[in-house]
Amino acid sequence: IAYDACVTDGRRHQYYVSCYCYLDVYFSFFFCFFFSSRRRHTRLRRDWSSDVCSSDLTPIGVFFLVAWTVGKIGFESIVGPLGWYMTTVLVGLAIHGFLILPLVLFLFSWKNPFRFMWQMKRALMTAIGTDSSSATLPVTIDTAESEGGCSKRAANFVLPLGSTINMDGTALYEAVAVVFLFQLYGIELEFGQLIIVVITATLAAIGAAGIPSAGLVTMVIVISAVNMNLSGSASGPLPIAAIGIILGVDRILDMCRTAVNVWGDAVGAKLITRLAPDE
Numbered sequence: 001i002a003y004d005a006c007v008t009d010g011r012r013h014q015y016y017v018s019c020y021c022y023l024d025v026y027f028s029f030f031f032c033f034f035f036s037s038r039r040r041h042t043r044l045r046r047d048w049s050s051d052v053c054s055s056d057l058t059p060i061g062v063f064f065l066v067a068w069t070v071g072k073i074g075f076e077s078i079v080g081p082l083g084w085y086m087t088t089v090l091v092g093l094a095i096h097g098f099l100i101l102p103l104v105l106f107l108f109s110w111k112n113p114f115r116f117m118w119q120m121k122r123a124l125m126t127a128i129g130t131d132s133s134s135a136t137l138p139v140t141i142d143t144a145e146s147e148g149g150c151s152k153r154a155a156n157f158v159l160p161l162g163s164t165i166n167m168d169g170t171a172l173y174e175a176v177a178v179v180f181l182f183q184l185y186g187i188e189l190e191f192g193q194l195i196i197v198v199i200t201a202t203l204a205a206i207g208a209a210g211i212p213s214a215g216l217v218t219m220v221i222v223i224s225a226v227n228m229n230l231s232g233s234a235s236g237p238l239p240i241a242a243i244g245i246i247l248g249v250d251r252i253l254d255m256c257r258t259a260v261n262v263w264g265d266a267v268g269a270k271l272i273t274r275l276a277p278d279e
């Protein structure tokens, strides 16, 4: 009846939207009942919970998140200048995550860094899936202690601190993004201005919260600092609204930089474990 009423009214899309909302509500009811009923855990419920909470399903979720983002912004946005920008960020993150941090871990602890990376996979996958170091924090602490061999003292001190102030991936990303935007607007930065970018991007990353796209917001600080330095020079300031250009592809980059942020924290906890082992 509702469908007929909507179609004769020319509001077919409204009908579909309402159906979708109803389905959503029913699904939420079912899901909440399934997981929060006070009855004894049935085997099915227990298996479901452990599957959802473990990393088994995370790669599938990550695949659909990337597919959804690419579908939303269109494949053609990923080629061209934005493609080069993304490649630069991803290569930078890869060098930092797979070379620099493992090297630091190896030199200071003589442990196999890639084995440790594999042990931390549950936290890294959760970081990729949630785009948030803060949301990942409980998993990071648990994985570092139970699988990564970090001491309780080190994990409980280093990881919460690191999840808010140690954001290597975000600092790297902000610096690349700001230089890219200035170049896109035809403003060449001199050496002194690049140093400003490096310093303010590091400070902005320390100030960024461990939530999705926080780096995109604190990037305003970096752009404003360079703009202040540019005032009086021939090349005009970069409009803050330019950040909108990189908004579409941010989801994919956020997944990767959040994983690097969490990996950096885990490496820190592993190193501190030597200095602060459990008694």
Ligand code: ASP
Pocket: 131, 132, 133, 134, 167, 169, 170, 208, 209, 210, 211, 212, 213, 214, 215, 216, 254, 257, 258, 261
């Ligand atoms: N999503 C990042 C994190 O939670 C922060 C950012 O770079 O946007 O670590």
